[in-house]
Amino acid sequence: MPNPAKNPAWQHLDRDATRAAQGRRLHRYLRDCVLPFSLHYKNLFAEHGLAAGDIRTVDDLKKIPFTSKEDLLPTEDNPRRTLDFVLKPEPAALSRRPSVILRALLRGKARVRDELDREWRPVFMTSTTGRSTEPVPFLYTQHDIAHLGLGSGRIVEIGGVQREERMINMFPFAPHLAFWYMYYSGLDRNIFALATGGGKVMGTEGNLRAITKLKPQVLVSMPTFLYHVLQQAVEQKLRIEGLRILVLGGDKVPDGTRRKLGALCEQLGSPGVRIMATYGFTEAKFAWTECPIVPGTEPPGYHLYADQGIIEVIDPETGEPQPDGVGGEIVWTPLDQRGTVVLRYRTGDRIEKGITWDPCPCCGRRLPRLVGKISRVSDVHSLRFQKIKGTIVDFNELERALDDLPGLGAWQIELRKAHDDPLALDEINVHVTTTGDASAGHLDHAIRELLHAHFEVTPNKIVTHTAEEMRALQKVGVALKEQKVVDNRPSGSGPGREAGDVHRSTP
Numbered sequence: 001m002p003n004p005a006k007n008p009a010w011q012h013l014d015r016d017a018t019r020a021a022q023g024r025r026l027h028r029y030l031r032d033c034v035l036p037f038s039l040h041y042k043n044l045f046a047e048h049g050l051a052a053g054d055i056r057t058v059d060d061l062k063k064i065p066f067t068s069k070e071d072l073l074p075t076e077d078n079p080r081r082t083l084d085f086v087l088k089p090e091p092a093a094l095s096r097r098p099s100v101i102l103r104a105l106l107r108g109k110a111r112v113r114d115e116l117d118r119e120w121r122p123v124f125m126t127s128t129t130g131r132s133t134e135p136v137p138f139l140y141t142q143h144d145i146a147h148l149g150l151g152s153g154r155i156v157e158i159g160g161v162q163r164e165e166r167m168i169n170m171f172p173f174a175p176h177l178a179f180w181y182m183y184y185s186g187l188d189r190n191i192f193a194l195a196t197g198g199g200k201v202m203g204t205e206g207n208l209r210a211i212t213k214l215k216p217q218v219l220v221s222m223p224t225f226l227y228h229v230l231q232q233a234v235e236q237k238l239r240i241e242g243l244r245i246l247v248l249g250g251d252k253v254p255d256g257t258r259r260k261l262g263a264l265c266e267q268l269g270s271p272g273v274r275i276m277a278t279y280g281f282t283e284a285k286f287a288w289t290e291c292p293i294v295p296g297t298e299p300p301g302y303h304l305y306a307d308q309g310i311i312e313v314i315d316p317e318t319g320e321p322q323p324d325g326v327g328g329e330i331v332w333t334p335l336d337q338r339g340t341v342v343l344r345y346r347t348g349d350r351i352e353k354g355i356t357w358d359p360c361p362c363c364g365r366r367l368p369r370l371v372g373k374i375s376r377v378s379d380v381h382s383l384r385f386q387k388i389k390g391t392i393v394d395f396n397e398l399e400r401a402l403d404d405l406p407g408l409g410a411w412q413i414e415l416r417k418a419h420d421d422p423l424a425l426d427e428i429n430v431h432v433t434t435t436g437d438a439s440a441g442h443l444d445h446a447i448r449e450l451l452h453a454h455f456e457v458t459p460n461k462i463v464t465h466t467a468e469e470m471r472a473l474q475k476v477g478v479a480l481k482e483q484k485v486v487d488n489r490p491s492g493s494g495p496g497r498e499a500g501d502v503h504r505s506t507p
């Protein structure tokens, strides 16, 4: 099987050539892999009078109805509905294929049977992290596992990571895409990588020990966890020299967060660190990356792997594909996957400036890029927009604004009811740590002004904490993910649910 990772030709094709190649690959993929072997898409295509022959170009994609999260959730009639999306070839159908017959003649039947088994049998899974809905499993065959390395290896390649460098992967150990994706990155590119399992497995202390012992050039982490680890290193007056690249995923990476992480690295003895933000999701089995940039530089956008899948940006209202450079909802279609396969999957995530095909200003690659801010929609849709004290607040925006506020270190928003009475008014409390030489009084004023001017919200309390208290509040090392928004209201959206979950599962 040709290995496109080692074939960089796609990085240099222009838009038309890329889309032409994508169209051919899409047609063959539907014809040979999806339609014969996916129960869901076999039925869906039949219902709409569609066949593989109708889909030969990227423009033809829009004939295929969207798939959404709801299509994957179990129903009473079909409690194992996600299995309808798993490609399940009939051995007899495969063995009749001329290419298979030829391979069997050349290499022997037993070996080809084993190869087909490795290509098609699911042996691995990751899942989404929905709290309000069942987690949705995505199954992988060996073919897909190889693609984890292919995709994450490209992150390492775009980062310009050298063979002799060392990486530490601090993504939380769980059956989630982020941890496993980056686990395979070092293996794919033959670069030393330690996966610590993140805070819950080793605590901030254990991760710091690993960093000081192994002296990595590359740290891979969720941004908030990395912030706490580096902050603790500063408190302990450690020296961490030689850090070159921070690969961030699993959450958005606002400019303010980039600046704070850069400043902490500098304090620790690693000036000029570069940051790579990644974007991915369970359903794609891929994550994509920006070029490494110094904090404060305009992010260049996420390089997509045009040979491995098609990302469309659609108008979320009409479902029509947007022209290049226009924002909208991100929709995913793979071109070479086995196991669980979704076509035209609506992520619910919004990309601000859509797709560009211009060469990347940093590296010159011609891969299409997703440009602008990405607003991730939750598995828990209700918490993206919350009515707080009678005002609708977009938490994506609120989080971004707080992350960008100078002088504010870590923070947590707490929603509660006065006196824990479900009928009482909402209260919003902001817990903060200061950074640099910002005073608590000054920060208090700045936060009130920001919340009032941009969100029409007046917080009840702003409480300043030490870094250690904040680590406890955010459950660093206890929860899989740091809790930046907690809902402690006794009724309605449910006690203790974290709005932090809006960022879904992925790296």
Ligand SMILES: [Zn+2]
Residues within 6 Å of the ligand: 290, 291, 300, 303, 360, 361, 362, 363, 364, 365
């Ligand atoms: Zn680039």
